[in-house]
Every structure is written in C-alpha cells, then in structure tokens.
Amino acid sequence: MNGIGLWTLLRKEILRFWKVLLQTVAAPVLTALLYLLVFAQALEGRVEVYPGVAYSVFLIPGLAMMSILQNAFANSSSSLIQSKITGNIAFILIAPLSHLEFLLAYLLAAALRGLLVGAGVLLAGFWVVDLPLAYPLWVLVWACLAALAFAAIGVIAGIWADKFDHLSGVQNFIILPLTFLSGVFYSIHSLPPFWLAVSQANPVFYMIDGFRYGFFAQADVSPWLGLAVALPFTLILCGVAMQLIMRGYKLRH
Amino acid sequence: MEFANSSDVGCPVFPAVELTGLSKRYRQVEALRGVNLTIAEGEFFALLGPNGAGKTTLINILAGLTRATRGQARVLGFDVRNHYLEARRRLGVVPQELVFDPFFSVREALQFQSGYFGLAHNTAWIDELIARLGLSDKADTNMRQLSGGMKRRVLVAQALVHKPPVIILDEPTAGVDVELRQSLWAFIRELNRAGHTILLTTHYLEEAQQLCNRVAMLRQGEIVALDTTANLMASSDSLEAAFVRIMAQ
Numbered sequence: 085m086n087g088i089g090l091w092t093l094l095r096k097e098i099l100r101f102w103k104v105l106l107q108t109v110a111a112p113v114l115t116a117l118l119y120l121l122v123f124a125q126a127l128e129g130r131v132e133v134y135p136g137v138a139y140s141v142f143l144i145p146g147l148a149m150m151s152i153l154q155n156a157f158a159n160s161s162s163s164l165i166q167s168k169i170t171g172n173i174a175f176i177l178i179a180p181l182s183h184l185e186f187l188l189a190y191l192l193a194a195a196l197r198g199l200l201v202g203a204g205v206l207l208a209g210f211w212v213v214d215l216p217l218a219y220p221l222w223v224l225v226w227a228c229l230a231a232l233a234f235a236a237i238g239v240i241a242g243i244w245a246d247k248f249d250h251l252s253g254v255q256n257f258i259i260l261p262l263t264f265l266s267g268v269f270y271s272i273h274s275l276p277p278f279w280l281a282v283s284q285a286n287p288v289f290y291m292i293d294g295f296r297y298g299f300f301a302q303a304d305v306s307p308w309l310g311l312a313v314a315l316p317f318t319l320i321l322c323g324v325a326m327q328l329i330m331r332g333y334k335l336r337h
Numbered sequence: 338m339e340f341a342n343s344s345d346v347g348c349p350v351f352p353a354v355e356l357t358g359l360s361k362r363y364r365q366v367e368a369l370r371g372v373n374l375t376i377a378e379g380e381f382f383a384l385l386g387p388n389g390a391g392k393t394t395l396i397n398i399l400a401g402l403t404r405a406t407r408g409q410a411r412v413l414g415f416d417v418r419n420h421y422l423e424a425r426r427r428l429g430v431v432p433q434e435l436v437f438d439p440f441f442s443v444r445e446a447l448q449f450q451s452g453y454f455g456l457a458h459n460t461a462w463i464d465e466l467i468a469r470l471g472l473s474d475k476a477d478t479n480m481r482q483l484s485g486g487m488k489r490r491v492l493v494a495q496a497l498v499h500k501p502p503v504i505i506l507d508e509p510t511a512g513v514d515v516e517l518r519q520s521l522w523a524f525i526r527e528l529n530r531a532g533h534t535i536l537l538t539t540h541y542l543e544e545a546q547q548l549c550n551r552v553a554m555l556r557q558g559e560i561v562a563l564d565t566t567a568n569l570m571a572s573s574d575s576l577e578a579a580f581v582r583i584m585a586q
Contacts, residue, residue: 086422092452100440171436175495178400179453180425337363337403 090185093176097193101159108197112155113204116147120209123269133271134302141216144209145223145296146268148202152227153288156198156234157241157259160190161251164242168334177336183329187239191322194235195228202227216299222307223298229311229318230291234259236321243328243335262288272304287317351414353378353503353534354399358408361394361558368394370558371408376551378413378502381526381535383545383566385580386555392538393433395555396507399536400430412503426454429501433508433538435488437480443467443491444476447498454499466494469524471517486517493521503534510541522548546576554583561586 101108124140133142167173176186209215217223241254265279266288272280283289290310297303303310329335354376361369369391376382386392397403398410401417401424410417415424438446447466451459467476470490475483480491489509496504506525510518526548529535539545545552545566552569554562562569562583566576573579 086453086455088455088457089453092449095452096441096449099445103440167438170439171432171434172438174400174402174432174436175438175450176453177402178425178428178430179450180422180455181453182422332404336401337397 086180086182086185089179089181090189093181093185093189094192097159097163097189098196100163101193101197108155108159109200109204112151112201113208116151116201116205117208119147120144120212133274134300137300138213141213142296142300143269144206144213144215145299146292148205148209149227149230149292149295150263150268151205152198152202152231153234153263153291154198154259155201156194156231157238157255159197160194160235160238161242161245161254162238163190163193164239165245165248165251168242169247173335183326186329187322187326190239190242191232191235191325194238195231198231198234199227202231216301218301219298221298223295225311226291226295226298226307226314229314230288230295233287233291233314233318233321236318236325239325240321240328243325243333246334262286265289266292267304268292287314290314350378351411352376353380353413354382354536355411355414356395356408357410359395359398359405359410360407361391361398361403362406368558369398369405372555372558372560374553374560374563376534376536378534379529379532380551381529381549382537383549383552384536384538384555385542385545385552386538387584389557390555391558392555393507394558396430396505396536396538399505400428401425426499427502429496429499429504431492431496431504431506431509433511435485435492437483437488437491439479439481442477442479443472443483443494446480446491447494450495451498456499459498462500463494463498466497470494471520486513489513490517490521493524497528502532503536504528505536507538508540509537510539510544518544542577542580543575546570552576554580556584 120140120143123143127139133139241251245251265283266286267283272283272289275283290305290313293303293305294307294310297307352375356372356374359369359372372395384392384395394403398405399412399417401421412424413427415427417424447463451463467473470493472487472490472494475487480488483491493509509521525535537545537549549566551565553560569579570576573582
C-alpha cells in the first residue's frame with residue numbers, strides 16, 4: 085500500500101478545488117439558496133408535504149442533497165477530463181499508485197467537495213428557517229453514501245468522455261433528470277402512478293428520502309429499504325469505476 | 338547524490354531495460370513489430386528513428402501509458418504489466434509533450450510527483466533539482482506562467498524527483514535553447530556517471546553521437562540497426578550520415 089501516494093493524490097485533488105473555492109463551493113451554495121428563495125416564495129403556504137412542516141423547511145434537505153450529488157459528480161468528472169485533455173494525467177499513470185489508490189483519491193476528494201457544498205446549504209438553511217435534526221447519523225450516512233455514488237459516476241464519466249461535450253451530455257441527460265425526478269421539490273406520493281413508478285426506480289429518490297428522514301423522522305419509504313437500494317447501487321458504481329481503471333479504459337492505450 | 342540500482346539491494350543484476358518480442362498494434366497500424374532489446378545498467382542509450390517509427394510507443398509501453406499487444410517489457414527485471422508498481426518505482430520518464438497541471442506551482446508539482454512515489458520528506462532533493470535545473474527564481478510560479486523551456490526543465494525535474502535508476506528522455510531538447518541544452522546534458526551526464534541508465538530519443542543526432550555509448554535505430558516498428566555508436570559510425574563521418582544510410586536501405 086502506497087499510503088503517501090494515496091494521500092498525495094487526494095491532497096492534490098482537494099487543493100485543485102480548494103484553489104477555486106468561489107467557483108467550486110460558494111457558487112453552488114448560492115445556486116441552491118436561489119432555488120430555495122424562488123420555490124419557497126412561490127409555494128410557501130400552498131403546499132404542505134409533511135404535516136406541520138413548512139415547504140421551505142421541507143425543501144432544504146432536498147436541495148442540500150441535490151448539491152452534494154451534482155458537485156461530487158462535477159469534481160471527479162471535470163478533474164479527470166481536464167487531466168486527460170491536457171495530458172497531465174500521465175504524471176499519475178506513470179506513478180506507482182495501485183488501481184484502488186487511484187480510485188480512492190478521486191472518490192474521496194469529490195465526495196468531500198460534495199459534502200462541503202451540502203454543508204454550506206444546510207448551514208444557510210439552519211440560519212434562515214427552523215430546520216429540525218431528528219437523526220444526525222442518518223443524515224451523515226446518506227450524505228456520505230450519495231456523495232460517494234456520484235463521485236463514482238463522475239469517475240466513470242470522466243474516464244469515458246473524450247471531450248467536455250460528452251461530460252455535458254452526462255450532466256444534462258443523466259445527472260439532472262436523476263436528481264430532479266427524485267423528490268427534491270415534492271413528495272413522490274403526490275405524483276401520478278407512472279411517475280411514481282419512475283421515481284421508485286430511481287436510486288437517487290432513496291438517497292434524498294433517507295436524507296430527509298434524518299431531519300424530519302418521516303419519509304416516503306423506510307430508510308432501511310432505501311439503504312437496501314442505495315448501498316448496492318453505490319457499490320456497483322464503485323465497482324464499475326474500478327474495472328475501468330484496472331482495464332486502463334481510455335487511460336492506457 | 339546517491340542512486341539506487343538492482344545490485345545495491347542485493348538482487349541479481351538484471352538489465353535496466355529488457356524488451357522481448359514487443360509488438361503494438363493500433364487498429365490498422367503496426368507501431369511495433371516484435372522488438373527485442375536489452376539495455377544494461379549504466380548505459381547511455383539512444384533510440385533513434387524517423388517520426389512514426391515507434392519510439393514513443395516503445396517508451397509509453399515501458400512507462401505503462403500504453404499496453405503492448407504482444408511480448409514483454411521489463412525494467413530492472415520487473416514486468417511493466419504484472420509488476421507495474423515495482424517497475425514504475427525504478428523508472429523516470431520525461432515525456433515528449435509539454436504537459437503540466439495549470440493549478441499548481443513548480444514546487445507543488447515536484448512535491449506531488451515525489452509524494453506519488455511514496456516520498457514524503459524529499460525537500461532537500463527537490464531543492465537541489467530546482468537549483469540544478471535553473472528553476473530557483475520560478476519555484477513558486479504557477480506552471481501556466483512558465484516559458485516552454487522552463488516547462489521542459491520542470492518535466493525533467495519531475496522525472497528525477499524519486500531518483501529513479503532508469504531515466505527515459507523522450508526528445509527532451511525539442512524546442513529548447515542552447516543554454517538549457519548544455520546545462521541539461523551536463524546534468525544528465527552527471528546522473529549517468531552516478532549510475533543512472535539513460536534511454537534517450539532525439540532527432541538531434543549530434544547529441545546522441547556525443548552522449549550515447551550504444552544506439553538502436555527503429556524503422557516502421559522494427560529495429561534495423563543496433564550497435565555501439567563507434568561501430569555504427571565506422572563507415573560514416575557522423576551518426577547522422579550512418580542514420581541516413583541505414584534508413585535508406
């Protein structure tokens with residue numbers, strides 16, 4: 085195990101987003117708060133998803149989770165595609181880093197960025213509304229699991245993509261629908277049967293629902309059922325990312 | 338300066354580089370065709386050939402950036418595929434392209450490269466590399482702000498940061514001014530005298546003539562000449578004349 089190598093690559097990946105914190109953390113937090121402002125303004129008092137929970141309060145955990153997912157994905161995918169296009173990924177590929185060390189460094193750095201953005205949204209949420217926190221451990225478990233899953237999707241997409249256009253396609257045609265059709269803005273029980281079924285087949289729904297359970301102690305499904313869906317989903321994604329790295333797919337020609 | 342080699346650690350002495358039946362095919366193009374080559378420890382070896390001869394493919398296979406279709410490549414006895422971690426620890430590669438990470442300074446780039454190789458406390462050697470390669474006043478400058486020549490120096494420093502016993506230089510002086518060439522070759526010669534094996538590719542054949550003990554010439558993925566520099570020049574005025582003659586055959 086090249087522990088120093090793993091730590092160095094992880095540190096490099098963290099520094100990469102830390103050096104442009106305004107763009108990588110502050111801007112996504114602001115975007116989430118703008119969603120909150122607009123949707124809460126439009127729907128506050130008209131919609132009550134959970135009994136006794138104001139819509140703006142209901143919305144905050146969903147927005148935090150959406151930010152975690154999108155930023156974890158953005159970090160690993162953009163880092164890999166940039167390194168591939170500029171060619172500096174060669175510095176990592178010629179180093180004595182194992183496949184697992186390579187994967188872990190990208191996953192952990194991306195998950196950390198997602199969690200930082202999510203924490204920023206939640207901090208702002210605690211500041212503007214009276215947000216309960218029923219089960220902090222569930223909040224942490226779901227935040228970490230979701231961040232890892234989307235960091236892994238980012239690794240897969242970053243390895244697969246040959247140009248930024250490819251990444252943009254994944255972002256717009258996979259990540260965005262997955263996150264928007266997952267109950268960020270509503271309870272899936274308010275949906276017609278077809279879209280209810282679609283949402284129930286979406287692993288991101290279980291992540292957001294479980295995360296929300298940590299705050300409100302109520303959710304659309306049991307968090308344990310959610311875990312039974314989301315944990316294998318995350319492990320499969322990590323496994324696929326690992327396979328691509330081991331095969332050197334689009335990395336070693 | 339101290340350098341590791343296979344005999345230092347009580348291992349049997351293996352060739353620095355050993356290629357056996359090495360082939361690489363990219364769809365319709367056969368970049369390497371069953372190359373056999375052995376480079377002994379401590380050699381200063383030139384790999385010459387026209388553009389597209391397969392030099393960079395061969396180097397990339399040794400570095401682990403490209404996977405061979407057939408055959409084996411070993412660095413100090415370690416197969417670059419099956420024992421890739423051990424092989425990579427013993428290899429330093431200066432790539433042909435001016436690649437860099439635009440987020441970081443020269444010193445950060447060197448510290449990261451050192452860390453990837455498992456070296457956490459390498460400041461003294463990094464400082465020495467920075468000084469020896471004339472980068473002292475640019476050490477804290479972002480890589481984006483360096484000239485091409487300065488970026489090339491950083492690439493050399495990155496390849497040497499873990500004191501590898503085998504160093505591969507893929508056209509290290511392409512587009513580089515005379516002053517840097519001279520200081521770079523003085524440094525590389527010093528490393529070679531200290532025990533490093535050097536594998537050099539270059540289009541400046543006078544450099545290969547002056548520096549290298551042995552030369553291999555590649556044409557269309559095959560070795561068409563392999564001998565000492567002196568023998569290759571026996572019936573020619575220069576290595577360049579010998580190269581032109583052999584390539585024309």
